[in-house]
Amino acid sequence: MTRKLPATDVVIVGLGWTGSILAHELTGAGLNVVAIERGPWRDTATDFPPAYAQDELRYRIRHDLFLRPEQLTMTFRNNASQTALPIRSWGSFMPPNGVGGGGVHWNAETWRFLPSDFELRTHLVGRYGEKFLPEDMTIQDWGITYDDLEPHYDKFEYLCGTSGKAGNIKGRIQAGGNPFEGARSREYPTPPQKQPYGPTLFAQAAQEMGYKPFPQPSGNLSQAYTNPLGVTIGPCTYCGFCEWFGCGNYSKASPQTTILPALIRRPNFEARTQCEVSKINLDKSGKRASGVTYVDSSGNEWEQPADLVLLCAFQLFNVQLLLTSGIGKPYDPRAGEGVIGRNYSYQVTSSVGAFFDDKIFNPFIASGSIGMCIDEFNGDNFDHGPHGFVGGGYMGAVQTNGRPIQTARTPRATPRWGAEWKKAVAKSYLRSYETVTHGSCYSYRDAYLDLDPTYTDRFGRKLMRLTFDFHDNELKMSTYLTDRLAEVAQKMGPRQLEKHPRRGPYDVTVYQTTHTCGGAIMGAEPKTSALNRYLQSWDVPNLFVMGATAFPQNPGYNPTDTVGALAYWAADAIVNRYLKSPGPLVQI
Ligand SMILES: Cc1cc2nc3c(=O)[nH]c(=O)nc-3n(C[C@H](O)[C@H](O)[C@H](O)COP(=O)(O)OP(=O)(O)OC[C@H]3O[C@@H](n4cnc5c(N)ncnc54)[C@H](O)[C@@H]3O)c2cc1C
Ligand code: SF4
Numbered sequence: 001m002t003r004k005l006p007a008t009d010v011v012i013v014g015l016g017w018t019g020s021i022l023a024h025e026l027t028g029a030g031l032n033v034v035a036i037e038r039g040p041w042r043d044t045a046t047d048f049p050p051a052y053a054q055d056e057l058r059y060r061i062r063h064d065l066f067l068r069p070e071q072l073t074m075t076f077r078n079n080a081s082q083t084a085l086p087i088r089s090w091g092s093f094m095p096p097n098g099v100g101g102g103g104v105h106w107n108a109e110t111w112r113f114l115p116s117d118f119e120l121r122t123h124l125v126g127r128y129g130e131k132f133l134p135e136d137m138t139i140q141d142w143g144i145t146y147d148d149l150e151p152h153y154d155k156f157e158y159l160c161g162t163s164g165k166a167g168n169i170k171g172r173i174q175a176g177g178n179p180f181e182g183a184r185s186r187e188y189p190t191p192p193q194k195q196p197y198g199p200t201l202f203a204q205a206a207q208e209m210g211y212k213p214f215p216q217p218s219g220n221l222s223q224a225y226t227n228p229l230g231v232t233i234g235p236c237t238y239c240g241f242c243e244w245f246g247c248g249n250y251s252k253a254s255p256q257t258t259i260l261p262a263l264i265r266r267p268n269f270e271a272r273t274q275c276e277v278s279k280i281n282l283d284k285s286g287k288r289a290s291g292v293t294y295v296d297s298s299g300n301e302w303e304q305p306a307d308l309v310l311l312c313a314f315q316l317f318n319v320q321l322l323l324t325s326g327i328g329k330p331y332d333p334r335a336g337e338g339v340i341g342r343n344y345s346y347q348v349t350s351s352v353g354a355f356f357d358d359k360i361f362n363p364f365i366a367s368g369s370i371g372m373c374i375d376e377f378n379g380d381n382f383d384h385g386p387h388g389f390v391g392g393g394y395m396g397a398v399q400t401n402g403r404p405i406q407t408a409r410t411p412r413a414t415p416r417w418g419a420e421w422k423k424a425v426a427k428s429y430l431r432s433y434e435t436v437t438h439g440s441c442y443s444y445r446d447a448y449l450d451l452d453p454t455y456t457d458r459f460g461r462k463l464m465r466l467t468f469d470f471h472d473n474e475l476k477m478s479t480y481l482t483d484r485l486a487e488v489a490q491k492m493g494p495r496q497l498e499k500h501p502r503r504g505p506y507d508v509t510v511y512q513t514t515h516t517c518g519g520a521i522m523g524a525e526p527k528t529s530a531l532n533r534y535l536q537s538w539d540v541p542n543l544f545v546m547g548a549t550a551f552p553q554n555p556g557y558n559p560t561d562t563v564g565a566l567a568y569w570a571a572d573a574i575v576n577r578y579l580k581s582p583g584p585l586v587q588i
Contacts, residue, residue, distance in 0.1 A: 001301070002293060002301045002302065002303050003300070003302050003303070004303045004305065005302055005303065005304050005305070006305075007291070007301065007305040007306060007307070007486075008032045008033070008034045008304065008305070008306050008307075008566075009026075009031040009032045009033065009280065009306065009307050009318065010023075010026050010031050010032070010033045010306055010307070010308045010309075010310060011033075011035075011036065011291055011292050011304050011306035011308070011309055011310070012033060012034070012035040012036065012281075012310045012312050013036055013292060013310065013311050013313045013321065014036075014037060014038070014101060014311075014312040014313035014314060014317070014459045015036075015037040015099050015100070015101070015255070015271055015312070016096060016099075016100060016101015016102055016103055016255065016275075016312065016314060016565060017100075017101055017102065017103045017255060017274075017563060017564060017567070018312040018546035018547050018548075018562060018564070018567040019037070019101070019310070019312035019383060020100075020103075020255035020259040020260060020263060021156075021159075021259065021334065021564060021567040021568060021571065022027075022259070022310050022312060022546065022567060022570070022571055022574075023035050023227070023263055023269055023331070023399060024259050024262065024263050024567070025571035025572075025574075025575060026308075026571065026574065026575070027263065027268045027269045028266075028268045029575045029579065029580075030268070031308075032268045033268060033269050033270070034270045034271075034272065034304060034306070035269070035270070035271045035272070036270060036271075036272050036276075036292065036294050037098070037099050037272065037273045038067075038071075038095035038097060038098075038273045038274075038275065038276040038277070038313075039067075039096075039098030039099065039273065039274070040098050040274055041098075041271070041273045042065075042098050042100050042246065042256065042272055044247070044248065044250055044256055044257065045211075047246055047412075048104075048151055048245070048247060048248040049162075049248050050239075050249065051246035051248075053241065053245055053246055053247070053248040054241040054245065054248075054416065056240060056241070056403045056404065056405045057090065057103070057405065058407070059241075059244050059389065060245075060403065060405070060406065062104075062106050063090065063094065063106050064317060064358045064537035065097070065098065065104060065244070065245075065246065065249075066090060066094050066095060066096060066097055066105075066254070067090065067095040067096065067097040067564070068097075069086075069087060069088050069090060069095075071097070071309070071458075072095075072233075072276075072317075072457055072458075073087050073457075073463065074086070074087055074316070074463050074464040074465065074466055075087070075452045075454075075455055075463050075464075075466070075478075076450075076465070076467075076468075076508045077445060077466075077467055078467070078468065078469040078505050079253055079467060080313070080333065080446065080467060080470055081225035083453075084452055084465045084466075084467070085101065085510060086455055087464065089509070090296050090507060090570050091368035091507075091509035091510055091511055092299065092346075092506075092507065092509065092510060092511060092512050093346075093511075093512070093513065093514040094205050094244075094511070094514050095314060095316060095317070095514075096314060096514075097260070098258050098273075099232065099253050099255070099256075099260070099271065099273060100246075100254050100255045100260070100295070101255070101314060101459055102314065102514060103253075103254040103255045103256075103560075104254050104525060105218075105243065105244050105245055105246060105248045105513075106219075106243065106252075106254075106255065106368070106560065107217075107242060107243040107254050107368030107369050107371045107400055107558075108160075108218060108219025108220050108242070108253055108254075108368050108560075108585050109216055109217070109368070109369040109398070109440075109558045110160060110162045110164070110216065110217045110218065110219045110253070110560065110561045111185070111216075111217055111394070111557035111558050111562075112146075112153050112181060112182060112557070112561050112562070112565075113146070113183060113206065113555045113561075113562050114146070114180065114181070114378065114379040114380075114381070115145070115147075115182040115558055116379055116380050116403045117146075117379055118141065118142045118144060118145050118146050118149070118285070118554040119141045119142070119145065119293070119421070120139050120140070120141060120226045120442075120552075120553065120555075121133075121139050121140055121141050122141050124380065124382060124390055127380065128187060128384065128385060128390070131222075132385075133205075133390065134444075134472070134473050134559075135392075135551070136444050136445040136446065136471075136511070137442055137443070137473065138342070138343055138444055138445055138469075138553075139442050139443055139552065139553045140343070140443075140521070140523055140528060140529070140552040140561070141523070141524070141552070142522055142523065142533075143522050143523045143524045143532065143533035143587075144522070144533050144549075144554055144569070146182045147182075148415065148533075148569070149507050149548045149562070149565045149566070149569060150182065150183070150184065150185060150451070152565040152566070152568035152569045153184070153561060153562075153564075153565040154185055154186065155568045156561060156564030156565050156567075156568060157188065157189060157217075157246060157561065158189050158227065158228060159227050159228065159229070159253075159258050159259065160219050160227070160233075160253030160258055160521045160563070161189045161219075161221050161225035161227055162188050162189055162190065162217055162218065162219055162253065162254060162537065162561075163167030163188060163189075163190040163191060163192055163193050163215075163217070163218045163219075163220070163222040163223075163231050163582070164177075164188035164190075164191075164192055164215060164217035164218065164276045164336055164587055165177040165182055165187075165188065165191070165192050165214055165215055165217075166181075166187045166188060167179045167180070167184045167214060168181050168182065168184060168188075169184055169185070169186060169187065170183055170184075170185065171183045176214060176331070176360070177214050178212070178214045178373075178375050179212050179375075180375045180376075180378065180379075180434075182374070187216065189225060189227075189327050190221055190223050191222050191223070192215035192218070192222060193215065193218050193220060193221075193222045193236065193238075193367060193369070193370055193468070194222070194238075195215065195360070195371075195372055196238075196361070196362065196365050196366065196370065197359070197360075197361050197434045198361045198363075198397045198399055199215075199370065199372035199397040199572075200372070201359070201397070201433075201492050202372050202396060202397035202435060202488065202492060203372040203397075204373050204374070205488050205489075205491035205492045206264040206488050208221050208491060208519040209325050209436050209487070209488060209491060211374040211376050211488070212283030212374065212375075212376070213372045213373065213374050213396070214372070214373060214374075214375075215371070215372060215373075215397065216369055216370065216371040216372070216373050216398055217369070217561075218367065218368075218369030218370065219252060219253035219368075219369060219379050220236040220242060220247075220252050220253075220367035220368050220369050220370070221230060221233050221235055221236055221251050221252075221253070222235065222236065223235050227258055229259060229261075229262040230262065231257065231258055231259070231260070231261050231262060232250075233250055233251060233257050233258065234249050234250045235251060235285050236249065236251040236367050237249055238366060238367050238370070239365065239367070240307070240363075240364050240365065240366040240400070240401040240402060240403065241401065241403065242366075242367050242369075242401065243368045243400055243401070244312075245319045246281065248516070249453065250385050252368065260447055272294075272296075272578045274296065274297035275294045275295065275296045275297070275302075276294060276295050276565065277292045277293070277294045277313070277368050277461075278293050278295055278301075278324075278459050278461070279292065279293040279321070279324065279325050280292050280309055280311070280321055280322075280325040280327060280543065281293060281303065281325075282325070282326075282327070285357055287330075287539065287540060287541075288540060288541075289306075289308075289309040289540050289542050289543045290305055290306075291303060291304050291305035291306045291309065291333060292304050292309060292456035292478075295459070299441070307542060307582075308542050308543075308544070308574070308578075309542065309544075310543075310544050310546065311543065311544070311545040311546065311549075312546045312567075313547075313558045314547060315516045315518070315519065315547050315549045316464070316516055316519075318519070318520060318545050318546070318547055319340065319341060319449050319464065319497075319519035319549055320449075320464040320547040321331055322340050322464050322520055322530070323340055323341065323449070323450065323451050323462075323464060324451070324461045324462065324464075325429050326540050327340070327537065327539060327540055327543065328340040328530050328537065328538075330450060330451070331449075331450065333445055333446055333448055334418065334447060338409075338448075339520070339521070339526070339527075339528065339529060339530040340520055340537075341448045341449040341450045341519055342443075342448055342507070342519070342521065342528075342530075342531055343447075343448075343518040343519070343521045343553065344443070344447045344448050344449050344466065344467075344508070344516070344517070344518045344551050345441045345442060345443045345516075345517045345551070345553050345554040346441045346442065346466060346468065346512070346513075346515065346516055346518050346554065347438065347439070347440075347441050347512060347513045347515040347516050347554055348391075348393070348439035348441050348470065348474045348477065348478050348502050349393075349436060349437060349438055349439060349502065349512050349513060350436070350437045350439070350478045350481060350482045350485075350500055350501045350502045351433070351434050351435065351436045351437070351482075351500045352435050352436075352482060352486045352489045352495050352497060352498065352499050352500065353409055353432060353433075353434050353497070353498040353500065354430045354432065354433050354434070354435065354489045354496070354557070355409075355411055355428055355431060355432045355494055355496040355497075355498075356432065356433070356492075356493065356494050356495060357431065357495045358493075359431065359433075359493070360430045360431065361431070361432070361433050362402070362403025362430065362431060363399055363401065363407055363429070363430070363433075364401070364403075365402075366399060366400050366401050367399075367403065368400050369400070370398065370399075371396050371397050371398030371399070371400075372396050372397055372398075373394045373395065373396030373397075373398065374394070374396060374488070375394050376435045377392045377393065377394075377395065377437075377481055377484050377486075378392045378393055378394050378440075378482075378555075378556045378557070379391075379392055379440070379555060379556060380392070384527050385564040387480060388478070389473045389474075389476040389477045389478065389480070390439060390442065390477075391423060391440035391441075391442055391473065391474065391477045391556065392438065392439065392474060392477060392481065392556050393437045393438045393439030393440055393477075393481055393556030393557075394436065394437070394438050394543070394550070394556060394557060395435065395436065395437040395438070395481060395484070395485045395488075396436065397435050397437075398467045399434050399435075399436075399472065402429070407429065408425045408429075409425075409428050409429075409432045409434065410424040410425055410428050411424065411428070411496055411498070412498055412578060413469060415570060421567065423486075426453075427554075433489075433492070433494075435485055435488070435489050435565065436485075437481040437482060437485050438513075438542065438556060438557065438558065439477055439478055439502070439556050440474075440479055440553070440554055440555050440556040441470075441473070441553070441554045442471075442474070442553045442554075443474065443518060443552060443553040446467065446469075447467065447468045447469070447495070448467055448468075448519075449464055449466055449467075449519045450464070450467075451463070451464060451465065452464065452465040456562070463588075468506055469504060469506045469561060470502065470504045470505070473587075474502070475501075475502060475503065475504055478501045478503075479501045481501075482499050482500070482501035482502075483499070483501075483538045485500050486567055488508065513558070515554060515558060515559050516548065517548040517549075517551040517553070517554040517559065518548070518549065518551055518552065518553070518554075519549050520545050520550065521549075521550055521551065521552040522535060522550040522552070526538035526539075526588065527586060529552070530545070531545055532584070532585060532586040533549055533586060534569070534570055534573035534574075534577070534578075534585045534586070535550055535566060535569075535570040536570075536573070536578070536584065536585050536586075538584075541582070541583055541584045541585075542582065544570055544574065546563070546566065546567050546570065547563055547566075547567075548562075548563055550566060557578065573585060
C-alpha cells in the first residue's frame with residue numbers, strides 16, 4: 001500500500017551535485033525542499049577516513065561506492081539489429097549511488113565548454129557547409145550561449161574553489177592559461193596545482209612544438225579555500241587515490257566539501273536517504289507533476305506530493321524515470337520523431353604510452369585532476385576542412401595515479417603473466433608515462449535510450465535499453481588526435497611509444513569515462529528537444545531536469561563544470577522567473 005505524505009514545495013530526486021545545488025538555492029529562496037536519495041548518507045569523517053579510504057581493491061576493483069547491478073541495471077546493444085542484454089557488471093561508465101553522487105568519487109577535472117560548443121550546428125554549418133556533416137549526425141544548438149552561462153560557470157567554480165590559470169579574462173588573453181577558452185569574468189579562485197615531472201616534461205615538449213600548454217583546471221585544491229557558503233576546503237596532498245575514491249582530506253570539491261555543511265543546517269531542508277524514486281506522478285491532466293513515489297529501504301512505498309519536481313538523478317536515471325513515468329514522447333529512431341531517449345552521446349578517449357630509459361616518474365604522486373594540457377585540437381580550434389571529420393578534444397599529461405593493482409604498464413610484446421611480465425612491470429613502473437586525449441562524441445540518429453521489451457527491474461518496470469556505437473567520424477577524430485598527441489610524447493624522449501586510438505565497436509565492459517550525455521536534451525523547440533533553455537520540461541512545466549541529460553551532444557571536455565553551471569542557471573530561472581509566474585518559461 002502506498003502511503004501519502006504531507007505535500008512540500010519542492011521534491012528533488014537524487015542528492016548529488018545538481019540536487020545539492022538546487023536544494024541550496026531553493027531553500028535559500030524560502031521553499032521547503034525534500035531531497036530523496038537512492039543511496040546512503042556519506043560524510044568525509046565517517047566514510048572516507050585516510051586510514052582506509054585508499055583501498056584500491058575495495059573502491060576501484062569492487063566498486064564500493066557505486067550502484068550495484070542487482071539494484072538496478074540497463075540493457076545494451078551496439079545497434080538495432082542486435083538483441084540487447086542486461087549489463088551485469090558496470091564497466092564502461094560507473095553510475096553513482098549515495099549522497100554526493102558522482103561528486104564523491106569524480107576526478108574533479110573542471111572544464112568549461114568552448115563558446116562554439118553551445119551553437120555547434122550553426123557554427124559548423126556556417127564554416128564548412130551542411131554537406132560536411134555526416135547525414136545521420138543529429139547535433140544541435142543548445143538554445144543558450146556561453147555568455148548566458150558564464151556567470152553560472154563562475155559561481156560553480158567559486159563554490160568549488162577550482163584551481164587553475166585563466167587563459168582569457170574579459171577578452172584579454174592571459175599568459176600561461178588556455179588561450180582558446182571563452183572569456184571568463186575573473187581569475188580562478190585558487191592557483192593551479194603543482195605539476196609533477198611527467199606533466200612538466202609534456203608542457204616543455206608542447207611548448208617547443210609551438211603549442212600553448214596550461215594546467216588542467218582542478219577541483220583538487222592547490223591551497224586552502226573558504227567558499228562563499230563559508231565552507232573551507234583543504235589543500236590536496238597528491239595522494240593519487242582520487243578518481244573512484246572519496247577524499248579523506250576535505251581537498252576535493254564535492255557536495256560534502258562545498259554545499260552540504262551549509263545546506264543541512266537549514267530547517268526547510270530534509271534529506272531522505274536509502275529511498276529510491278520509482279515514478280514521477282502526474283495529475284489527471286497529464287501536464288502537471290503532482291510529486292513522486294518512492295520505496296524506502298524496508299520496501300515500503302510512499303507518495304511525496306510537491307508543487308515542483310526536480311530530476312537530479314544523473315543523466316541515465318533522469319531519462320529512465322522520464323521513460324517509465326510516461327513523460328514526453330519517447331524517441332523513435334526509424335521515424336526520427338519523439339524526444340525522450342534522443343541524442344544519447346558518450347566520450348571518445350585515447351592514449352599514448354611512452355617507455356623511457358633515462359627518466360623516473362613518480363606516478364604515485366598524483367591527484368585526480370593533475371596535468372598539463374593543450375587545446376589546439378579541441379572543438380573547432382583547428383581547420384577540419386582537410387580532415388573529413390568534425391569534433392576534437394583536449395590532450396595532455398594527466399596521469400592521475402600509480403595505484404598498485406592497476407598501474408602495471410608494460411610494452412606491448414610483454415607476456416601477460418609470469419616472470420617476464422613481473423620483470424617488465426618492475427622496469428616500467430617508474431619509467432613509463434601515459435598521455436591522453438579526451439575527445440568529443442557527437443550525436444546520431446541511431447544512438448538512443450528506450451525501454452527494453454524483455455527485461456524488468458525489481459519494481460517490475462521495464463529496464464532502460466542503450467543502443468550505441470562509435471561512428472566513423474569519432475574514430476577518425478580519435479586517430480587524428482592520438483597521432484598529434486604521439487608527436488608531443490615523442491618529443492619527451494622515450495625509448496618506445498605506443499599509440500592507443502579508440503577503435504570500434506564500443507565495448508560496454510571496459511572503463512572509459514562516466515560522461516554519458518543526452519536523452520532529454522535542451523533546445524529551442526519541443527519537436528527536437530525535451531527541455532527548454534531553462535531545463536524545464538516542455539510537456540510538464542513544473543518539472544525541471546538537471547545534468548548532462550540536457551546536452552545535445554558531448555564536446556571534448558569533462559561535463560561537470562557545465563552540469564554545475566546549468567544547475568545554477570536553472571535555479572536562477574526557477575527563483576526569478578518561475579516562482580513569480582508558475583508555467584512555461586518559454587512560449588512557442
Ligand atoms: C569515476 C568518475 C570520475 C569522474 N570524473 C569527472 C571529472 O574529472 N570531471 C567531470 O567533469 N566529471 C567527472 N565525472 C562525472 C561527474 O561525477 C558527474 O558529471 C556529476 O556527478 C553529475 O552530477 P549529477 O547531479 O547529474 O549526478 P550525480 O552527482 O551522480 O547525482 C545523482 C544522484 O541521484 C541519485 N539517484 C539516482 N537515481 C535515483 C532515484 N531513482 N531515486 C533517488 N535517487 C537517485 C544517485 O544515487 C546520485 O546520488 C566522473 C564520474 C565518475 C563516476
Ligand atoms: S589526490 Fe588530493 S583531492 Fe584527491 S583524494 Fe587525494 S588528497 Fe584528496
